[in-house]
Amino acid sequence: MNTAFLFIFIALQVLDIWTTLKAxxxxxxxxxxxxxxxxxxxxxxxxxxxxxxxxVWALWYVDLYVLTGIMCAVYLWVVDNNLRVIKKRA
Numbered sequence: 854m855n856t857a858f859l860f861i862f863i864a865l866q867v868l869d870i871w872t873t874l875k876a877x878x879x880x881x882x883x884x885x886x887x888x889x890x891x892x893x894x895x896x897x898x899x900x901x902x903x904x905x906x907x908x909v910w911a912l913w914y915v916d917l918y919v920l921t922g923i924m925c926a927v928y929l930w931v932v933d934n935n936l937r938v939i940k941k942r943a
Contacts, residue, residue: 858921859913865928866905872935874898879942881935 873883877897883889891900912921 855912855916855918855921858918858925859909861925862912862921862928863909865925865932866909868932869928869935870898870901870905872932872939873901876935876938876942879939881938881942 874897877883877892883892883897888900888904891904908924912924
């Protein structure tokens, strides 16, 4: 069960990276204060890839399908929010 959720989570991470970069190019802002601070010092794409890889590894390591499912739901909301920002600014 966790393997299926992990694949969904990975897909959502890719979508989050793409939609976040698109929203930033359109004048949006990163609402996560930790990432926003990191974006000031490092390339946003490289930062997000590193953070996303760490998140995927952590979910794989703990192997709790309930937690992975919850994180999928959270990132489904994040991607949806990013798409709303893109639509509003495009």
